[in-house]
Amino acid sequence: MFMAFQIHFVLLISRQGKVRLTKWYSPYSQKERSKVIRELSGVILSRGPKLCNFVEWRGLKVVYKSYASLYFCMCIDADDNELEVLEIIHHFVEILDRYFGSVRL
Template identity: 30%
Template sequence: MIKSVLIFNNHGKPRITKFYQQIDIGTQQALLQEIYSLVSKRPDTACNFLEGSQMLGGKDTRVIYRHYATLYFVFVVDESESELGILDLIQVLETNISEIVSAYNEANKLKKRSGTIATISTSGASAVARDMGAHFASTVTSTLQSTLQTTVTHSTTVKFITVS
């Protein structure tokens, strides 16, 4: 049975923690510090399996971890779990998290690139139209629309609001 899943950085700062047993916050912090001190001192060539201490639940508890770049992925399990199976699970978890973060970052870059131009120009058109009055509103909006069509990529949808 998996007792907890922990992901923390090289400095011991937790990034993701999930405990599958009811544990108070103070004990969780102590567990994180103990596991970090055990795992961070070991070289990368050492075995990825550790026997649990009294705080973790005794001899029947194991700590299985993997170090990737700046993150430690740690599973605290009981003796019924397969160590190699948990290492495979850690690999799958790391791969999926990496793909999700990459896709999110790529979408964020595209959103910032196209959204900034459209947002600024659209709000600028509305402000100019309000200042100049209703007579020039359609002229200003159509001019800015044609300018934006040349600067915004074809995959971006821009919505204009005409102020009258």
Template identity: 40%
Template sequence: MAIKFILLVNKQGQTRLAQYFTESIPTSEKRQLESEIVRKSLSRGSDYAKGMHAYCAFLRHNSYKICYRRYASLFFIVGVDDDENELSMMDFIHCFVETLDWHFGNVCELDIMFHLDSVYVILDEMVCNGQIVETNKRIVLGEASKFET
């Protein structure tokens, strides 16, 4: 299994979406893991905003590689296995954001908060059991539109 979890977090560190693809992590550990990863990602993102050039969108936490990217006020964070390609995860994050943009017009934090069910459907169409299964935006949105009433 490649992807272990996907988190969408705002600049204040509030989790807007959390999807885990592994059963081996207890809930208490998930919260602790989430807070540590979010803290590390946000602190590195603020260094980039200050103009520091040592910015990197990858970090290692326990047995996970963390790939993250900031779009407007949201951080998209993906935790993967050690043997997964980081650049392919960055491409997946970008594809996921583009798909959300197509669906919502210009996606923002409020779209995700108020239409969380649509975001989960889109994510479920793209990722199944930790594996990326579809990246074609038209197909993903076509399947997701079947759930809209």
């Protein structure tokens, strides 16, 4: 059964904190976008590798997964299914790997 959920934004961040891709599905001003990126980069990059891949943030939930030197992050509603979003991230990375090659080094 397919479950619908709301993706607010997608971020790809390098281990050095550089933003590689953003896609916004909810309205954020440029100032808010910069603040979101700064906040989440700090939170996600400082987390240990053995911690779970979900972060509660501003009443929402951020699901992230590290592949190679990038963190793939998706912000969803607090009551949405995190595991489904992890599967979506993994599927996205597999597609990138097939298209570009060597995405998951």
